[in-house]
Amino acid sequence: MNQDLETELRSAFEFRASDVGEDSISRVRDREYAPARRHSFTRVAIGASGVSALAVGLGVTIATFVSGTPAAYANWSPTPTVASVGQIAAAESACLTALGADIAQANAAQGSAPYIADVTAWHSTIADVQGPYVLMGFTAHQDGVWNSASCLTPTATSWSRGPEIFMSADAGVATGPASGESAAFGGPLESGHLTNTAVKSGAGLGDSSVPANSDMIAAPSIDAMRTEVTFVIGDAGSAVSALAFSLSDGTIVDATVRNGYYAAWWPSGSVIASAQVTSPSGTASVTFPLGAQPSGDGSTSGASNTVIQSSQS
Amino acid sequence: MNEESRSSIGPTSFEDFVNHASASLLRTAYLITWNVPEAEDVVQEALLRVAARWNRVSTMEFPQAYARRVVVTHATEVSRKGNRHGGHFRGDTAETRDDVPDDRSEQPFALIDARSEILWLLAKLSRQQRAVLVLKYFEDMSESDVAATLSIPLGTVKSTSSRALERMRRALSDPSVDSLAQHRTIAPITRGS
Numbered sequence: 001m002n003q004d005l006e007t008e009l010r011s012a013f014e015f016r017a018s019d020v021g022e023d024s025i026s027r028v029r030d031r032e033y034a035p036a037r038r039h040s041f042t043r044v045a046i047g048a049s050g051v052s053a054l055a056v057g058l059g060v061t062i063a064t065f066v067s068g069t070p071a072a073y074a075n076w077s078p079t080p081t082v083a084s085v086g087q088i089a090a091a092e093s094a095c096l097t098a099l100g101a102d103i104a105q106a107n108a109a110q111g112s113a114p115y116i117a118d119v120t121a122w123h124s125t126i127a128d129v130q131g132p133y134v135l136m137g138f139t140a141h142q143d144g145v146w147n148s149a150s151c152l153t154p155t156a157t158s159w160s161r162g163p164e165i166f167m168s169a170d171a172g173v174a175t176g177p178a179s180g181e182s183a184a185f186g187g188p189l190e191s192g193h194l195t196n197t198a199v200k201s202g203a204g205l206g207d208s209s210v211p212a213n214s215d216m217i218a219a220p221s222i223d224a225m226r227t228e229v230t231f232v233i234g235d236a237g238s239a240v241s242a243l244a245f246s247l248s249d250g251t252i253v254d255a256t257v258r259n260g261y262y263a264a265w266w267p268s269g270s271v272i273a274s275a276q277v278t279s280p281s282g283t284a285s286v287t288f289p290l291g292a293q294p295s296g297d298g299s300t301s302g303a304s305n306t307v308i309q310s311s312q313s
Numbered sequence: 314m315n316e317e318s319r320s321s322i323g324p325t326s327f328e329d330f331v332n333h334a335s336a337s338l339l340r341t342a343y344l345i346t347w348n349v350p351e352a353e354d355v356v357q358e359a360l361l362r363v364a365a366r367w368n369r370v371s372t373m374e375f376p377q378a379y380a381r382r383v384v385v386t387h388a389t390e391v392s393r394k395g396n397r398h399g400g401h402f403r404g405d406t407a408e409t410r411d412d413v414p415d416d417r418s419e420q421p422f423a424l425i426d427a428r429s430e431i432l433w434l435l436a437k438l439s440r441q442q443r444a445v446l447v448l449k450y451f452e453d454m455s456e457s458d459v460a461a462t463l464s465i466p467l468g469t470v471k472s473t474s475s476r477a478l479e480r481m482r483r484a485l486s487d488p489s490v491d492s493l494a495q496h497r498t499i500a501p502i503t504r505g506s
Contacts, residue, residue: 009435020343031360
């Protein structure tokens with residue numbers, strides 16, 4: 001009986017599957033899916049915008065990629081939460097596994113080895129925990145080559161029950177950290193994802209450093225069924241004790257600041273309108289896009305593309 | 314057996330992957346959703362997600378198996394979240410229970426034969442139950458692979474499959490329980506609507 005029923009089941013499924021016509025298949029095949037490209041984010045060399053002489057040492061990594069729906073991040077909060085026991089270790093392990101696979105593919109695709117394949121050379125720099133999500137930054141330095149990567153895990157948990165990782169190992173075959181900079185990474189900007197990132201000094205703010213860029217996030221090509229996830233990771237400098245981003249939609253996202261690094265992310269493509277940086281010198285507000293004139297009593301740095309509004313406390 | 318569902322297509326472009334995998338993924342989605350337009354949506358959304366991860370997915374040994382997992386997951390998730398095609402759908406939040414039939418797919422058939430009876434009974438299963446049977450008997454997956462694809466315990470696969478088969482077997486052996494014969498007077502064929 002069982003065998004008969006199973007045989008009937010196979011037959012019935014095959015019969016039913018024949019309902020799927022070529023027109024349906026064509027509609028699926030012809031859809032534009034725009035696969036993500038490697039280097040969906042890039043650290044940018046500090047010296048790229050000519051401000052390295054002033055830079056205290058803050059690198060900015062920005063990524064925008066698509067993943068699921070807003071509902072998939074229903075547990076997201078704009079404020080970091082305390083990690084559960086083992087949460088960061090589990091995330092780091094998962095991220096390094098994915099990183100190893102990404103690097104192997106990237107090196108194979110390029111016919112060379114611009115990326116540090118030895119996973120043991122990679123170490124995490126910061127972890128930003130928001131509920132079930134962990135955003136981690138990684139760096140590696142080997143034989144004069146510096147690489148960086150960032151990892152968000154899990155993503156879209158309502159869609160995929162297991163941990164899934166967006167990993168972008170990237171970029172920089174850089175020359176190593178420049179004088180006074182904790183890290184300097186190079187690599188091409190990803191056209192269509194980023195228009196520009198830069199690094200800015202804390203001129204007028206003592207030892208503080210602030211992220212700065214121009215049109216930090218370009219409008220990527222986003223399908224209506226997808227949404228964006230944006231994250232920022234960077235070197236905050238030793239003096240920065242707190243950092244918050246005000247987004248274009250009004251959301252204020254508190255970054256995790258630890259060990260000279262900062263990290264934050266949000267499940268949207270909202271751009272950064274301003275950043276509030278707290279250091280012993282006070283709180284500074286940086287307005288985005290750079291070049292926009294802040295209101296109130298502000299000072300303009302000597303950097304070519306940075307405006308810093310000081311609000312000393 | 315759909316060999317392609319288990320085969321590795323190796324390193325390739327995403328476009329090649331879509332061309333290769335679309336038909337198979339679409340059939341799987343359709344057998345779970347029982348609805349062609351919805352299956353198209355499910356597969357397209359799944360492929361969007363695969364596209365966003367293509368750097369990693371393309372290095373997998375079985376990228377199509379990964380895509381199939383996304384399809385199956387989404388097909389069953391859609392059942393829980395609601396129907397975007399305006400079909401008959403229960404707003405009951407208990408739809409995640411595998412004993413809740415997907416009544417939307419109750420499409421009557423004019424012909425009453427063994428196959429139609431089987432299809433009728435399949436249509437009355439929940440998507441979770443149908444997904445297990447589709448993967449097991451259409452994709453020829455082992456129960457362990459079904460468990461991995463659905464991200465559910467192996468024991469749940471076994472019990473779900475057992476309950477679904479038992480329900481069908483009971484209906485087939487006793488038409489008074491729940492059979493197509495009871496509904497034979499109604500409606501034209503509207504499969505895939």
